[in-house]
Amino acid sequence: xxxxxxxxxxxxxxxxxxxxxxxxxxxxxxxxxxxxxxxxxxxxxxxxxxxxxxxxxxxxxxxxxxxxxxxxxxxxxxxxxxxxxxxxxxxxxxxxxxxxxxxxxxxxxxxxxxxxxxxxxxxxxxxxxxxxxxxxxxxxxxxxxxxxxxxxxxxxxxxxxxxxxxxxxxxxxxxxxxxxxxxxxxxxxxxxxxxxxxxxxxxxxxxxxxxxxxxxxxxxxxxxxxxxxxxxxxxxxxxxxxxxxxxxxxxxxxxxxxxxxxxxxxxxxxxxxxxxxxxxxxxxxxxxxxxxxxxxxxxxxxxxxxxxxxxxxxxxxxxxxxxxxxxxxxxxxxxxxxxxx
Amino acid sequence: xxxxxxxxxxxxxxxxxxxxxxxxxxxxxxxxxxxxxxxxxxxxxxxxxxxxxxxxxxxxxxxxxxxxxxxxxxxxxxxxxxxxxxxxxxxxxxxxxxxxxxxxxxxxxxxxxxxxxxxxxxxxxxxxxxxxxxxxxxxxxxxxxxxxxxxxxxxxxxxxxxxxxxxxxxxxxxxxxxxxxxxxxxxxxxxxxxxxxxxxxxxxxxxxxxxxxxxxxxxxxxxxxxxxxxxxxxxxxxxxxxxxxxxxxxxxxxxxxxxxxxxxxxxxxxxxxxxxxxxxxxxxxxxxxxxxxxxxxxxxxxxxxxxxxxxxxxxxxxxxxxxxxxxx
Ligand SMILES: Cc1ncc(C[n+]2csc(CCOP(=O)(O)OP(=O)(O)O)c2C)c(N)n1
Ligand SMILES: [Mg+2]
Numbered sequence: 001x002x003x004x005x006x007x008x009x010x011x012x013x014x015x016x017x018x019x020x021x022x023x024x025x026x027x028x029x030x031x032x033x034x035x036x037x038x039x040x041x042x043x044x045x046x047x048x049x050x051x052x053x054x055x056x057x058x059x060x061x062x063x064x065x066x067x068x069x070x071x072x073x074x075x076x077x078x079x080x081x082x083x084x085x086x087x088x089x090x091x092x093x094x095x096x097x098x099x100x101x102x103x104x105x106x107x108x109x110x111x112x113x114x115x116x117x118x119x120x121x122x123x124x125x126x127x128x129x130x131x132x133x134x135x136x137x138x139x140x141x142x143x144x145x146x147x148x149x150x151x152x153x154x155x156x157x158x159x160x161x162x163x164x165x166x167x168x169x170x171x172x173x174x175x176x177x178x179x180x181x182x183x184x185x186x187x188x189x190x191x192x193x194x195x196x197x198x199x200x201x202x203x204x205x206x207x208x209x210x211x212x213x214x215x216x217x218x219x220x221x222x223x224x225x226x227x228x229x230x231x232x233x234x235x236x237x238x239x240x241x242x243x244x245x246x247x248x249x250x251x252x253x254x255x256x257x258x259x260x261x262x263x264x265x266x267x268x269x270x271x272x273x274x275x276x277x278x279x280x281x282x283x284x285x286x287x288x289x290x291x292x293x294x295x296x297x298x299x300x301x302x303x304x305x306x307x308x309x310x311x312x313x314x315x316x317x318x319x320x321x322x323x324x325x326x327x328x329x330x331x332x333x334x335x336x337x338x339x340x341x
Numbered sequence: 342x343x344x345x346x347x348x349x350x351x352x353x354x355x356x357x358x359x360x361x362x363x364x365x366x367x368x369x370x371x372x373x374x375x376x377x378x379x380x381x382x383x384x385x386x387x388x389x390x391x392x393x394x395x396x397x398x399x400x401x402x403x404x405x406x407x408x409x410x411x412x413x414x415x416x417x418x419x420x421x422x423x424x425x426x427x428x429x430x431x432x433x434x435x436x437x438x439x440x441x442x443x444x445x446x447x448x449x450x451x452x453x454x455x456x457x458x459x460x461x462x463x464x465x466x467x468x469x470x471x472x473x474x475x476x477x478x479x480x481x482x483x484x485x486x487x488x489x490x491x492x493x494x495x496x497x498x499x500x501x502x503x504x505x506x507x508x509x510x511x512x513x514x515x516x517x518x519x520x521x522x523x524x525x526x527x528x529x530x531x532x533x534x535x536x537x538x539x540x541x542x543x544x545x546x547x548x549x550x551x552x553x554x555x556x557x558x559x560x561x562x563x564x565x566x567x568x569x570x571x572x573x574x575x576x577x578x579x580x581x582x583x584x585x586x587x588x589x590x591x592x593x594x595x596x597x598x599x600x601x602x603x604x605x606x607x608x609x610x611x612x613x614x615x616x617x618x619x620x621x622x623x624x625x626x627x628x629x630x631x632x633x634x635x636x637x638x639x640x641x642x643x644x645x646x647x648x649x650x651x652x653x654x655x656x657x658x659x660x661x662x663x664x665x666x667x668x669x
Binding site for chain 2: 032034035037038057058059060061062063064087088091125126127128129130131296297298299301302303304305306308309310
């Protein structure tokens with residue numbers, strides 16, 4: 001395959017462009033899609049390339065825009081609905097959950113809703129509570145929705161293609177903090193299967209299961225820990241729903257120590273679900289309790305003094321890995337017969 | 342409109358100057374990199390906040406948007422506390438949790454400004470409902486933009502307010518843009534005000550750059566609300582001089598707007614009110630002195646903000662829930 005370096009944002013754009021070229025049913029609707037202010041370079045000049053009939057910048061009407069996308073999907077199109085912030089998509093949760101997610105089941109599986117909803121996580125920068133939320137876990141909760149979160153340029157393209165090809169509603173959640181990540185991306189169209197995790201770093205001592213931006217943070221933490229003689233394995237889940245239990249559990253069985261890292265809130269977050277599955281299915285392999293790295297249960301503040309301690313990253317992951325490895329030595333479970341030495 | 346007393350004209354003039362000078366200074370501070378929180382400047386629209394709030398009592402209540410420095414000042418909010426908030430300081434009006442987009446001044450009836458477009462429209466209707474249930478003659482104002490009229494919530498709120506005859510005034514500041522899109526890129530017709538009639542409300546289109554006209558329309562709407570006559574919808578036609586967010590003049594990528602901007606600059610609401618004051622016999626030196634005072638006030642606000650402490654890192658989790666102790 002011919003590859004060349006692309007940023008994460010360019011990779012998103014390329015997936016959209018190639019799918020629109022290939023399939024006349026694909027169109028884009030959402031706020032700010034004509035403006036780099038909202039979507040960075042991830043939509044650059046798509047409107048010029050395909051016309052503003054097919055790349056539609058919408059009024060400030062999230063619920064209607066999403067419903068319009070769902071309706072168009074029911075009538076044979078393959079819409080990509082863009083919400084420039086997850087926060088704004090909250091006005092569209094009704095259409096997303098009541099209609100898109102339930103539709104197939106409510107009608108006995110006779111009809112599909114092949115829609116991609118692309119909410120963007122856009123946080124930091126002293127924007128505060130209504131402009132910083134990462135709410136992917138809410139949507140994992142809902143039957144009938146798939147949720148993918150690419151962490152690399154390769155996956156940004158491949159997962160978006162897979163999402164558009166999928167016959168079901170897929171929430172494709174990208175993160176502005178990753179837009180400038182650069183890596184080799186194939187020129188041709190390819191897709192990354194939804195529901196397959198990737199091992200980003202092989203290691204023996206501890207597993208870090210990471211989501212989206214936290215994969216980047218985990219790789220950084222992994223580098224640092226390797227200088228301390230700690231060898232971590234990093235799993236990029238790529239798809240939150242369906243979740244690739246097998247890859248996660250295999251790694252847990254190998255290392256016995258797990259940190260789950262997510263950039264959403266801790267309580268009922270994606271990390272909680274992943275931790276639960278690990279304790280359900282690999283309890284015997286755990287040599288210390290599963291640790292979570294996630295946001296504190298606090299709305300995003302604006303003050304730089306508070307923002308600085310709010311977000312989590314490589315430091316938090318490294319500290320959590322050290323902690324689980326230390327707990328192995330001190331945890332009361334250590335004496336139990338079922339726990340391997 | 343010669344029935345507006347000169348003291349009131351002068352008060353509106355000072356309000357507008359305070360907004361203008363405050364924001365011009367914020368623009369400089371953003372340019373200098375001192376301020377990071379996104380600031381949506383109100384420059385050019387000052388007559389709306391000033392005219393509406395001049396028709397309100399202190400106990401009347403208002404809600405605002407992402408672009409609410411003007412509403413905050415016009416309702417009587419403390420300039421120093423807003424500047425400190427923009428700096429992210431503990432002394433800020435939201436204690437460093439809100440920044441420019443989340444302002445509050447409950448002591449003067451500003452119940453909150455937030456950047457979720459249309460988010461506060463039903464809140465204003467709710468505050469009006471509360472006033473009715475409490476048997477008091479308080480009036481509530483919802484400030485919002487033309488873009489907000491594209492949200493379902495806006496229309497749901499108009500209907501509810503009309504149906505319950507609630508004491509609320511809807512103030513739609515139609516500045517012809519919603520971020521990078523002009524009105525005509527979002528609507529089939531320039532007919533926002535017609536939504537009022539469709540919901541059974543009185544709807545009036547006002548020149549939003551004419552403080553006296555805004556004040557006159559607001560006075561009627563407020564009187565109607567206060568006397569049990571129900572809600573009014575005012576579409577105030579105006580223009581934001583700067584970009585959607587931040588200090589630049591023409592940031593909005595790929596759109597507009599040089600000629601349009603030039604035309605609207607010539608309709609400066611402050612120059613217009615100044616002209617009225619001068620015609621009414623107020624010496625220009627007096628008006629200049631007012632401006633000097635305002636500039637000094639802005640400088641004091643900046644100094645106050647700068648010397649204020651940041652919230653401590655261990656206060657991150659404070660205020661997630663209300664507690665009497667922490668609310669002071
Ligand atoms: C629910 C929601 N959707 C989208 C946005 C993004 N957004 C922020 S301000 C804005 C423009 C709103 O335009 P208008 O209501 O006319 O207010 P103006 O900025 O002109 O004062 C938009 C679309 C948002 N903040 N909230
Ligand atoms: Mg507007």
